[in-house]
Amino acid sequence: MSSVSILSKMKVIEGSKAIAETVKVCRPHVISAYPITPQTHIVEELSKIVADGELKAEYIKVESEHSAASGCLGASAAGARTYTATTSQGLLLMAEVLYNIAGMRLPVVLTCANRAVSAPLNIWNDHQDSISVRDTGWIQFYAEDNQEAVDMTIQAFKIAENPAVRLPVMVGIDGFLITHTVEPVELISQDMADKFLPPYKPQIYLDVKKPISMGNFADPGSYMEIRYSLHKAVEGSKKIIRDVTKEFEQMFGRFSGDLIETYNIENAQTIIVGMGSIVSTLKEVSDDMKARGKNLGVVKVRCHRPFPDEELYNALKNADNLIVLEKAISLGQGGILGTEIRSLFMEMENPPRISNFIVGLGGRDIPKSAIEKIVLRAEKSPVPFEFFGLNPEVLGGEI
Amino acid sequence: MSENLLASGHTACAGCGEALGIKLLMQALGPNTIIANATGCSEIFTSLYPRSAWKVPWIHSLFENAPAVASGIEVALKALGRENEAQVVAIGGDGAMADIGFGALSGMLERGHNILAICLDNEAYMNTGIQRSGLTPLYASTTTSPAGKISHGNETLKKDLPSIIAAHGTKYVATTTVAYPRDIEKKVKKALEVKGSKYIHILVPCPLGWGHEINMTITISRLAVQTGLFPLYEMENGVITSVFKIGKKVPVEEYLKLQKRFRHLFNDKSGAEEIQKIQSIADANIARLGLMAEPQKHPVTTK
Numbered sequence: 086m087s088s089v090s091i092l093s094k095m096k097v098i099e100g101s102k103a104i105a106e107t108v109k110v111c112r113p114h115v116i117s118a119y120p121i122t123p124q125t126h127i128v129e130e131l132s133k134i135v136a137d138g139e140l141k142a143e144y145i146k147v148e149s150e151h152s153a154a155s156g157c158l159g160a161s162a163a164g165a166r167t168y169t170a171t172t173s174q175g176l177l178l179m180a181e182v183l184y185n186i187a188g189m190r191l192p193v194v195l196t197c198a199n200r201a202v203s204a205p206l207n208i209w210n211d212h213q214d215s216i217s218v219r220d221t222g223w224i225q226f227y228a229e230d231n232q233e234a235v236d237m238t239i240q241a242f243k244i245a246e247n248p249a250v251r252l253p254v255m256v257g258i259d260g261f262l263i264t265h266t267v268e269p270v271e272l273i274s275q276d277m278a279d280k281f282l283p284p285y286k287p288q289i290y291l292d293v294k295k296p297i298s299m300g301n302f303a304d305p306g307s308y309m310e311i312r313y314s315l316h317k318a319v320e321g322s323k324k325i326i327r328d329v330t331k332e333f334e335q336m337f338g339r340f341s342g343d344l345i346e347t348y349n350i351e352n353a354q355t356i357i358v359g360m361g362s363i364v365s366t367l368k369e370v371s372d373d374m375k376a377r378g379k380n381l382g383v384v385k386v387r388c389h390r391p392f393p394d395e396e397l398y399n400a401l402k403n404a405d406n407l408i409v410l411e412k413a414i415s416l417g418q419g420g421i422l423g424t425e426i427r428s429l430f431m432e433m434e435n436p437p438r439i440s441n442f443i444v445g446l447g448g449r450d451i452p453k454s455a456i457e458k459i460v461l462r463a464e465k466s467p468v469p470f471e472f473f474g475l476n477p478e479v480l481g482g483e484i
Numbered sequence: 485m486s487e488n489l490l491a492s493g494h495t496a497c498a499g500c501g502e503a504l505g506i507k508l509l510m511q512a513l514g515p516n517t518i519i520a521n522a523t524g525c526s527e528i529f530t531s532l533y534p535r536s537a538w539k540v541p542w543i544h545s546l547f548e549n550a551p552a553v554a555s556g557i558e559v560a561l562k563a564l565g566r567e568n569e570a571q572v573v574a575i576g577g578d579g580a581m582a583d584i585g586f587g588a589l590s591g592m593l594e595r596g597h598n599i600l601a602i603c604l605d606n607e608a609y610m611n612t613g614i615q616r617s618g619l620t621p622l623y624a625s626t627t628t629s630p631a632g633k634i635s636h637g638n639e640t641l642k643k644d645l646p647s648i649i650a651a652h653g654t655k656y657v658a659t660t661t662v663a664y665p666r667d668i669e670k671k672v673k674k675a676l677e678v679k680g681s682k683y684i685h686i687l688v689p690c691p692l693g694w695g696h697e698i699n700m701t702i703t704i705s706r707l708a709v710q711t712g713l714f715p716l717y718e719m720e721n722g723v724i725t726s727v728f729k730i731g732k733k734v735p736v737e738e739y740l741k742l743q744k745r746f747r748h749l750f751n752d753k754s755g756a757e758e759i760q761k762i763q764s765i766a767d768a769n770i771a772r773l774g775l776m777a778e779p780q781k782h783p784v785t786t787k
Binding site: 298 | 520533
């Protein structure tokens with residue numbers, strides 16, 4: 086494909102608008118959402134699309150995120166393709182419904198415009214919100230840029246609705262950094278979307294012709310088995326995620342998907358790992374270093390649940406130094422992704438030296454120079470855990 | 485009435501007013517019904533995996549979201565072109581509808597979904613062991629509003645949920661109770677004729693929580709009405725359009741003395757004052773709704 090024809094398909098568009106346009110071509114029957122910064126542009130755009138009759142969908146303008154998720158739950162149980170979007174406090178208000186949706190194996194798709202969690206109140210980006218609900222049984226993706234947000238959104242419906250999966254999917258997009266950023270994007274046409282994503286045909290749903298009970302309570306004699314089945318379903322979704330990646334590539338002529346993405350990792354003594362939009366910065370630093378004759382490998386954790394343990398192990402095992410950057414923390418414990426990656430190498434002889442940095446909380450900027458500093462320090466001597474770039478003045482003295 | 489759509493073999497207590505209320509409700513609703521059930525006794529005694537007592541499509545999600553789940557079901561049926569297949573009904577107890585799920589119920593009503601919301605009011609959190617709710621009546625002793633040396637039990641008035649619901653512009657609001665099966669049937673069927681949100685509040689005595697004999701459920705349900713403490717009425721578009729006339733007033737003592745939750749009021753002299761306060765609540769209901777006017781020939785609601 087010539088560069089001209091690629092460009093002719095590109096549209097310069099804000100992340101939120103690109104996602105709304107993608108949701109539109111996925112033809113959800115029901116959208117149930119409550120506005121919250123920085124998710125607002127997505128739901129505003131979808132409201133307009135529905136108001137203009139461009140998408141024949143029912144849009145429930147709910148009174149809270151709890152009801153937004155509950156509306157999706159009910160609609161999905163009745164056999165509808167459903168979509169919602171939220172962030173931060175909204176996602177946490179949904180928390181028990183998120184567990185419920187996954188436990189009931191309902192393929193709801195949710196965009197999380199990743200944002201910090203209060204207190205203190207902060208509307209800017211980090212990953213504390215969706216990382217906090219990583220154990221709900223939702224498949225979790227984190228997009229690097231607007232294009233990946235678009236691709237993940239249509240793939241999310243296809244993965245969620247696969248009869249072998251039947252799980253909800255959350256697409257994490259960095260608040261403001263993706264939601265409010267304008268980039269060239271190849272949007273998905275209605276025609277192509279219809280070919281890639283056929284109409285939703287659930288096998289089990291609320292139907293008076295075939296009455297079923299959903300959401301029964303389970304006593305100690307069966308609860309564990311039901312939770313085990315859910316765990317196996319989340320694990321098992323890896324195969325479908327890969328299959329959908331292949332199908333997407335065949336249909337759209339470009340690779341976008343899988344559980345992780347690797348960049349310049351061949352012969353790299355140091356590999357740096359991240360999730361979301363920071364990966365674009367990491368790739369640039371890697372390119373800069375390459376120009377100076379130095380290898381810095383980059384690994385993007387595109388899918389955080391199911392956790393890509395084998396994929397990460399194989400991608401990272403030959404490095405001398407691993408650096409895990411993350412925009413969330415388990416307070417009183419440390420880095421979550423860092424701990425998960427460290428656990429992969431527990432049984433390995435001469436494992437890579439692992440450094441773990443908490444970066445970019447509450448929208449703190451992470452320039453290329455910061456990444457360069459982090460790499461230099463980690464290569465000199467591993468840093469088991471650190472909040473990177475703290476300002477002593479704000480802390481009122483020593484760190 | 486049509487077949488019983490709540491199968492026998494469920495695990496409700498003997499004399500459970502709620503199980504009876506659901507049975508009567510389902511007989512009036514018929515099989516073309518989808519139920520969204522809040523967490524609570526009704527969900528627990530009907531749905532222990534892998535069994536179910538429900539002969540209609542039924543979903544339980546959480547404590548506070550049955551009206552929101554029902555909203556999702558209702559719009560999904562519309563979006564899928566299946567809206568004529570079934571009526572959607574949200575069921576919850578007093579805790580689910582008046583307290584923790586009140587926001588979800590308010591949202592459902594304000595949006596005007598074509599849903600019948602049902603509150604099965606047993607006046608406390610019975611499923612968790614008889615803790616007070618916003619619909620627990622004055623001076624009822626519960627495990628979190630116990631009568632004690634310096635307390636006469638629950639110190640707050642029962643929240644007037646039907647009026648709050650009517651204030652949303654809800655087209656049809658009605659109260660009823662299990663002692664009057666024909667009243668339940670009539671009101672449910674009338675509600676179903678209304679397009680949009682509608683609400684029926686059903687008082688369901690709880691032998692365990694109220695502390696009455698299991699064979700007294702109907703008697704107590706009837707006394708709640710005859711004393712004026714739980715008036716039966718209909719509100720259409722915010723206006724009272726019918727009341728169940730009680731003919732002669734039964735003193736509240738007759739209702740209270742059958743229930744352990746009010747026993748402390750009879751154990752010491754100071755209780756008389758509290759009983760008088762409860763009587764004044766009944767008297768105010770009787771005056772406000774005109775319950776004592778001409779008794780009717782038939783024990784059904786009248787215009």
